[in-house]
Amino acid sequence: xxxxxxxxxxxxxxxxxxAALTACGAGTEVxxxxxxxxxxxxxxxxxxDAVVVLPKGVLVIVGVxxxxxxxxxEAPLGGPWSIDGWPLxxxxxxxxxxxxxxxxxxxxxxRLQAMRAEPLPVSTVVAVGPFVSQVVQPSADLNRGVRxxxxxxxxxxxxxxxxxxxxxxxxxxxAAKLLAVxxxxxxxxxxxxxxxxxxxxxxxxxxxxxxxxLIPKINARPPVGKRLPHNWxxxxxxxxxxxxxxxxxxxxxxxxxxxxxxAQVGATETPPPGxxxxxxxxxxxxxxxTKKDKDCAAQAFGDVKxxxxxxxxxxxxRATYETTVSTRKAxxxxxxxxxxxxxxxxxxxxxxxxxxxxGVNGPDGTPLANAAFASGMKGSHVQLAFVVWSxxxxxxxxxxxxxQALRLPASR
Numbered sequence: 001x002x003x004x005x006x007x008x009x010x011x012x013x014x015x016x017x018x019a020a021l022t023a024c025g026a027g028t029e030v031x032x033x034x035x036x037x038x039x040x041x042x043x044x045x046x047x048x049d050a051v052v053v054l055p056k057g058v059l060v061i062v063g064v065x066x067x068x069x070x071x072x073x074e075a076p077l078g079g080p081w082s083i084d085g086w087p088l089x090x091x092x093x094x095x096x097x098x099x100x101x102x103x104x105x106x107x108x109x110x111r112l113q114a115m116r117a118e119p120l121p122v123s124t125v126v127a128v129g130p131f132v133s134q135v136v137q138p139s140a141d142l143n144r145g146v147r148x149x150x151x152x153x154x155x156x157x158x159x160x161x162x163x164x165x166x167x168x169x170x171x172x173x174x175a176a177k178l179l180a181v182x183x184x185x186x187x188x189x190x191x192x193x194x195x196x197x198x199x200x201x202x203x204x205x206x207x208x209x210x211x212x213x214l215i216p217k218i219n220a221r222p223p224v225g226k227r228l229p230h231n232w233x234x235x236x237x238x239x240x241x242x243x244x245x246x247x248x249x250x251x252x253x254x255x256x257x258x259x260x261x262x263a264q265v266g267a268t269e270t271p272p273p274g275x276x277x278x279x280x281x282x283x284x285x286x287x288x289x290t291k292k293d294k295d296c297a298a299q300a301f302g303d304v305k306x307x308x309x310x311x312x313x314x315x316x317x318r319a320t321y322e323t324t325v326s327t328r329k330a331x332x333x334x335x336x337x338x339x340x341x342x343x344x345x346x347x348x349x350x351x352x353x354x355x356x357x358x359g360v361n362g363p364d365g366t367p368l369a370n371a372a373f374a375s376g377m378k379g380s381h382v383q384l385a386f387v388v389w390s391x392x393x394x395x396x397x398x399x400x401x402x403x404q405a406l407r408l409p410a411s412r
Contacts, residue, residue: 001031002197006183007038007047011063013129014038014049016151021050023153030153031160032198034179034189041182042277043114044107046100049127051108053120053178055198057164060108061125061151062101069131075148077102077141101126102146112181120170120178123163127151172199177407180279187282278321280404285321285332290410291363292317296337301367302358307351314338314380317410318363322390325401329390332401333368335360336410337382349377352384360384372398376406383410 001024009015018037024030033054040047052059066073070083081088081096088096102124109122123145128135132150145163149155170178172194179188188194195201278285296313297305321332337360339348351357353375361367370393371386385405387398 001052002026002034002189002193003037004034004183004186004189005037006185007040009038009049009063010047011049011127012065013063013127013151016129017049017061017063017127017156020151020153020156021052024157027196028198031157033160034175034194034197036179036183039183041108041111042184043111044104046104048104048108051182052160053170053175053182054160054164055170055175055200056120056166057160058108058112058120058122058178059125059160059163060101060105060122061127062104063127063129063151064097064101066128066130066132070133072134072136073128073132073148074136075126075128076138077144077146098124098126098146098148108182112178120166121145121163123147123159125149125156125159125163169200172201173407175199176280177409180407181409184277184279184284187279278408280407283323283325283401283404285323285405285408288320288322289363290317290319300358300360302356303354304352304358304360307348308337311344311348312340314340316360318360319408319410320362321405321408323401325398330398330401331368331388331390332405332408333360333362333371333384333386334405334408334410335384337384338380339382341380345377345380345382349375349382352382359386368394370394372396372402374399374402374406 001021003018003021005018009018014037021035021037031054033052035050035052037050038047039051041051046062048060049063050059050061052061066083066088068083072084073088074082075096075098077096077098079096081098105122105124112120112122124147126146126148127150128148129150135148135150137146137148147159147163149159172191175194176188176191189197191201278287293299293316294314296316297308299316299318300308315338317336319334321334323330323332337348339345352359359367359371359373368386368388371388372394373387374385376383383406385402385408386394387402387405388394389398
């Protein structure tokens with residue numbers, strides 16, 4: 001397990017999560033994969049203690065701080081929690097503190113789908129502490145891919161082995177894409193490091209054809225705070241007064257946001273949503289437009305169009321991005337064509353890779369003239385990338401950007 005720390009853990013138990021992941025050590029002897037700690041992926045409603053990308057699955061780990069250690073925690077998703085027989089109720093009255101964890105995992109899964117970085121199953125781990133000896137969950141919740149546990153190496157390892165069960169192992173190339181989608185700063189690990197963490201080097205069937213496990217979203221407001229009262233009815237008045245004072249102090253720091261018309265209180269100000277970015281080898285790409293078409297030939301020109309007229313093509317996905325190269329803006333067009341089988345993809349790739357053979361139009365119906373170009377194939381899919389200076393033509397200096405662009409999703 002390789003750790004990449006992007007920020008501080010949002011919960012106190014998050015330190016135990018990081019310690020448990022660190023104990024796995026680098027390499028595949030224990031588990032493998034890459035863990036991003038202290039990360040908040042774009043579109044995720046709250047910062048996460050960790051997102052663990054494994055060769056056969058993704059774990060979203062959200063910490064929940066309990067008021068006291070517990071011998072037994074009963075933690076159903078659809079009802080109130082109890083700790084050692086006493087009800088555990090959050091301050092905003094929500095049924096249990098797992099609702100925001102499930103919503104966060106759902107947001108991560110939707111982010112991966114939107115950026116075509118699926119299909120690894122995305123599961124939820126709710127890490128509770130400071131200490132819990134036994135956690136009781138209904139079987140239905142376990143079957144949904146949610147685990148509530150006290151984080152230590154043995155419990156996290158068991159959860160990873162139970163939840164990361166994809167039949168299509170993730171390649172090192174696709175793992176880099178996953179990590180770039182989840183983190184908007186920095187550069188994903190290189191291929192050699194990802195191979196050492198158990199990701200495959202072999203060309204596998206196109207991952208977009210496999211299925212992604214989406215955990216149903218629970219529409220509930222996140223809790224006001226992580227600290228939860230234990231045995232509220234028996235607390236004495238001095239403790240109630242101290243708790244009330246603490247709430248008043250915290251409210252002085254909280255910022256109220258109103259997404260979708262419902263009041264929501266957050267610990268930090270949420271900036272207005274902007275374009276979602278994808279980072280590839282340190283280069284930031286901002287998506288601009290996307291389009292999906294069934295008639296591939298109608299979107300192409302030159303020899304590329306002639307081949308598509310004579311051969312079958314399931315669909316074409318296209319997307320445009322903008323990036324900055326040495327202070328200059330550049331426009332990027334990426335396309336993914338599904339030509340139904342591997343031999344067809346190989347024949348088509350030979351055509352598109354030949355100089356002067358044509359290409360495909362952008363989502364606006366026009367090609368990028370004299371663009372820097374790169375192409376690739378995987379399974380029945382052929383990927384194309386075109387790059388020009390914004391408002392201008394191509395340039396050999398943009399060839400490396402075109403190669404990076406092959407790793408961008410062609411749809412959102």
